[in-house]
Amino acid sequence: MEAYQLTATEALTKLKDGSLTVEEYARSLLARIEERDAAVQAWAYLDPDYVIEQAKQLDSIPPEERGPLHGVAVAVKDIMYTKDMPTQHNSPIYEGDEPKLDAASIITLRHAGALILGKSTTTEFASITTGPKTKNPHDVTRTPGGSSSGSAAAVGDFQAPIGLGTQTGGSTIRPGSFNGIYAFKPTWNSISREGLKVYSLILDTIGFFSRSVDDLQLIADVFELEDDVPPPREFSIKGSKFAVLKTMIWPQAGPGTIAALEAGAKLLRDHGAEVEEIELPPEFDKLPEWHSIVLRTDGRPTFLSEYRIAKDKLAPMLVDHVENESKVSRAAQLEAFDKIASLRPKIDEIASKYAAILTPSVVDEAPAGTETTGSPVFNAIWTALHTPVTSIPGFKGENGLPVGLSLVAPRYHDRHLLEVSRAVGEIFEAEGGWKRQVYH
Amino acid sequence: MEAYQLTATEALTKLKDGSLTVEEYARSLLARIEERDAAVQAWAYLDPDYVIEQAKQLDSIPPEERGPLHGVAVAVKDIMYTKDMPTQHNSPIYEGDEPKLDAASIITLRHAGALILGKSTTTEFASITTGPKTKNPHDVTRTPGGSSSGSAAAVGDFQAPIGLGTQTGGSTIRPGSFNGIYAFKPTWNSISREGLKVYSLILDTIGFFSRSVDDLQLIADVFELEDDVPPPREFSIKGSKFAVLKTMIWPQAGPGTIAALEAGAKLLRDHGAEVEEIELPPEFDKLPEWHSIVLRTDGRPTFLSEYRIAKDKLAPMLVDHVENESKVSRAAQLEAFDKIASLRPKIDEIASKYAAILTPSVVDEAPAGTETTGSPVFNAIWTALHTPVTSIPGFKGENGLPVGLSLVAPRYHDRHLLEVSRAVGEIFEAEGGWKRQVYH
Numbered sequence: 001m002e003a004y005q006l007t008a009t010e011a012l013t014k015l016k017d018g019s020l021t022v023e024e025y026a027r028s029l030l031a032r033i034e035e036r037d038a039a040v041q042a043w044a045y046l047d048p049d050y051v052i053e054q055a056k057q058l059d060s061i062p063p064e065e066r067g068p069l070h071g072v073a074v075a076v077k078d079i080m081y082t083k084d085m086p087t088q089h090n091s092p093i094y095e096g097d098e099p100k101l102d103a104a105s106i107i108t109l110r111h112a113g114a115l116i117l118g119k120s121t122t123t124e125f126a127s128i129t130t131g132p133k134t135k136n137p138h139d140v141t142r143t144p145g146g147s148s149s150g151s152a153a154a155v156g157d158f159q160a161p162i163g164l165g166t167q168t169g170g171s172t173i174r175p176g177s178f179n180g181i182y183a184f185k186p187t188w189n190s191i192s193r194e195g196l197k198v199y200s201l202i203l204d205t206i207g208f209f210s211r212s213v214d215d216l217q218l219i220a221d222v223f224e225l226e227d228d229v230p231p232p233r234e235f236s237i238k239g240s241k242f243a244v245l246k247t248m249i250w251p252q253a254g255p256g257t258i259a260a261l262e263a264g265a266k267l268l269r270d271h272g273a274e275v276e277e278i279e280l281p282p283e284f285d286k287l288p289e290w291h292s293i294v295l296r297t298d299g300r301p302t303f304l305s306e307y308r309i310a311k312d313k314l315a316p317m318l319v320d321h322v323e324n325e326s327k328v329s330r331a332a333q334l335e336a337f338d339k340i341a342s343l344r345p346k347i348d349e350i351a352s353k354y355a356a357i358l359t360p361s362v363v364d365e366a367p368a369g370t371e372t373t374g375s376p377v378f379n380a381i382w383t384a385l386h387t388p389v390t391s392i393p394g395f396k397g398e399n400g401l402p403v404g405l406s407l408v409a410p411r412y413h414d415r416h417l418l419e420v421s422r423a424v425g426e427i428f429e430a431e432g433g434w435k436r437q438v439y440h
Numbered sequence: 441m442e443a444y445q446l447t448a449t450e451a452l453t454k455l456k457d458g459s460l461t462v463e464e465y466a467r468s469l470l471a472r473i474e475e476r477d478a479a480v481q482a483w484a485y486l487d488p489d490y491v492i493e494q495a496k497q498l499d500s501i502p503p504e505e506r507g508p509l510h511g512v513a514v515a516v517k518d519i520m521y522t523k524d525m526p527t528q529h530n531s532p533i534y535e536g537d538e539p540k541l542d543a544a545s546i547i548t549l550r551h552a553g554a555l556i557l558g559k560s561t562t563t564e565f566a567s568i569t570t571g572p573k574t575k576n577p578h579d580v581t582r583t584p585g586g587s588s589s590g591s592a593a594a595v596g597d598f599q600a601p602i603g604l605g606t607q608t609g610g611s612t613i614r615p616g617s618f619n620g621i622y623a624f625k626p627t628w629n630s631i632s633r634e635g636l637k638v639y640s641l642i643l644d645t646i647g648f649f650s651r652s653v654d655d656l657q658l659i660a661d662v663f664e665l666e667d668d669v670p671p672p673r674e675f676s677i678k679g680s681k682f683a684v685l686k687t688m689i690w691p692q693a694g695p696g697t698i699a700a701l702e703a704g705a706k707l708l709r710d711h712g713a714e715v716e717e718i719e720l721p722p723e724f725d726k727l728p729e730w731h732s733i734v735l736r737t738d739g740r741p742t743f744l745s746e747y748r749i750a751k752d753k754l755a756p757m758l759v760d761h762v763e764n765e766s767k768v769s770r771a772a773q774l775e776a777f778d779k780i781a782s783l784r785p786k787i788d789e790i791a792s793k794y795a796a797i798l799t800p801s802v803v804d805e806a807p808a809g810t811e812t813t814g815s816p817v818f819n820a821i822w823t824a825l826h827t828p829v830t831s832i833p834g835f836k837g838e839n840g841l842p843v844g845l846s847l848v849a850p851r852y853h854d855r856h857l858l859e860v861s862r863a864v865g866e867i868f869e870a871e872g873g874w875k876r877q878v879y880h
Contacts, residue, residue, distance in 0.1 A: 099541035341781035412770035
């Protein structure tokens with residue numbers, strides 16, 4: 001197996017036992033990127049010489065001083081500040097802009113020894129659903145999803161083992177599903193969002209992509225995610241209890257998601273879990289609408305500065321936000337903000353009765369075309385509720401493209417959710433019907 | 441009157457009618473700063489030559505292209521990124537650091553024509569209560585308060601007409617009171633906090649200092665603060681109804697604040713207002729504790745990156761946050777977060793019955809010494825509740841130092857609150873007993 005195909009955990013083993021240097025690893029990934037970049041176009045900025053320079057620097061660190069992510073390559077969404085690379089937000093306003101600043105998460109990752117490969121593509125300010133240049137590696141005529149398009153496509157295409165994303169609506173879980181990889185949106189504010197371009201303070205959440213749950217555990221360790229009660233090491237599906245939740249969005253589900261949810265529930269049952277179909281209480285009915293109101297009204301102060309300096313270079317939807325084109329009153333804004341807040345402890349209570357809630361990640365497999373990045377409707381409710389969510393790959397749609405399913409746990413049960421996700425992922429990946437491939 | 445003594449509104453009039461150039465104005469302020477800097481030490485960074493260069497640049501703009509704040513000088517708290525000046529957060533970790541990035545608020549202010557004078561002092565990361573070098577201009581043996589120490593002292597000492605601060609506990613309202621000036625904490629998230637160092641996402645709020653309410657109105661215009669119902673231009677104290685609220689913190693009030701609150705209520709009554717003393721319902725009792733829990737637990741992810749790279753250079757309190765030294769459980773953290781959220785619509789409802797709630801800004805006048813910046817206890821509850829707050833000067837403590845009182849309105853009643861503050865400020869400044877002086 002070529003080094004670029006390794007998960008972060010596998011690469012770390014080889015980097016630790018001396019069978020792989022960071023430079024060799026970086027060269028393998030760079031060769032993979034060179035092979036595939038014309039087709040997938042996952043990168044907004046990547047300087048191969050600088051990657052090698054950083055890799056050599058990491059190799060020069062004595063083994064006893066190396067960090068827990070020593071040499072692990074990371075794709076960074078281009079709304080996250082990096083002091084040594086441009087940060088351009090896919091906005092003409094910030095073309096070529098290079099603030100000398102690392103986001104807090106980048107500081108922590110670098111300190112742990114991560115190798116920052118480059119900046120991955122995003123939709124404009126991670127805020128709209130018209131896409132960047134990036135293609136879905138599984139079918140380059142289709143979208144990789146968004147707004148964390150590049151990070152998800154890079155991880156799905158073996159160009160990086162770990163990708164950094166963000167989610168305000170469905171910008172991590174949706175591209176995770178479309179690219180056949182694991183995606184993880186931790187509990188809101190459990191990891192610093194300092195140095196990530198703001199869309200909505202109460203919604204924006206950092207997210208991660210990988211091809212294994214072990215890799216997400218590495219990330220969770222580095223960022224010190226901690227539950228009140230550490231979960232047992234090996235979660236057993238057998239004897240556990242899952243909820244299946246179609247949500248108020250279900251009428252929008254396509255055949256791929258309908259089949260995946262049915263298959264996922266059946267697989268859990270087949271492996272000895274009790275699976276109970278639940279519904280959200282009626283007080284959750286307006287959650288999608290409230291999420292949308294918060295998004296639009298938070299966008300009003302958020303994009304005022306760009307609106308002032310270059311309204312003509314700002315996406316029409318963001319101009320609408322600033323101008324409050326939908327005429328949302330402050331009273332309606334506060335009602336949405338407060339009602340969502342009131343539902344958070346309620347979803348925690350519901351979710352706490354189960355190992356996890358199994359629920360759709362997407363409307364369906366990645367839609368045709370690369371103009372729009374698809375619908376985030378199944379994700380937005382969980383973003384608003386602040387719960388941790390993973391997307392587990394393993395299923396496929398009518399066109400053979402990957403379809404994932406989400407697992408949801410109560411807030412600050414991130415480590416629990418990852419343990420459950422590992423066990424569920426093993427089953428879904430083995431028996432769900434979709435297999436990851438390396439394309440050439 | 442020297443130009444440096446002008447409020448922003450007064451300076452704008454002269455800048456518009458041609459009787460003052462930005463360069464002349466800047467030179468007057470720089471001379472004032474030169475006169476007083478050794479005593480007050482409000483600045484973390486100030487380059488007089490660069491200020492003049494910027495002023496000349498502003499003067500060169502044709503009158504018809506000038507912005508609404510053309511030439512208005514602003515002191516910027518040194519946790520706000522400015523692309524042309526260092527941003528050091530009063531942290532040895534960031535000594536000399538100069539990211540090439542403007543905070544969103546700085547972009548908006550520059551676009552409106554503001555002249556950024558320099559970076560004003562702050563406590564470390566605006567997060568602790570041990571102070572910077574800055575002294576209270578009214579008594580240089582005393583603290584100016586914090587964490588927005590420099591901006592408040594600069595405005596109080598006529599070194600700048602407008603100061604930018606932030607408030608997570610009481611970092612705007614408290615120094616406003618200690619320096620005998622107006623302070624304004626708008627509704628949380630009504631102005632973008634992008635590019636301000638994070639302490640707590642749900643608490644951090646940008647704030648403003650001035651020596652007139654008209655100046656705060658200028659700021660509110662530039663940032664497009666907007667109530668659902670625009671308030672009438674001239675608020676009449678006569679016939680209006682105010683609440684006086686001592687809060688659960690009252691046992692900590694010192695003689696200066698006790699006298700000020702009594703005098704303030706009496707002045708409002710004397711001018712024809714109905715003044716009703718109210719109490720918060722018992723469900724608000726734990727609000728100070730919940731605020732403290734949110735602060736500490738939000739500090740955990742916030743300072744992880746600095747902890748990792750330079751724990752020895754981080755204030756012990758912030759190390760404690762990261763290490764969760766007080767052992768707050770996730771359950772307790774979420775309870776605090778959710779209970780505060782549940783109180784926000786309730787305080788809105790209470791406050792909506794009055795023109796404003798009159799409540800203490802501080803425990804008392806600025807305490808002796810400059811080691812600590814004083815207590816934020818009277819402010820923290822309003823920061824948590826997201827309501828707009830102004831501090832109105834006009835009273836004095838037992839040592840003759842200024843004491844302010846806070847006015848509070850429901851969320852997104854910022855423009856209403858400013859109109860009320862103007863009317864109340866006229867009375868308190870004229871009859872409260874404390875007079876602003878220019879020290880030499």
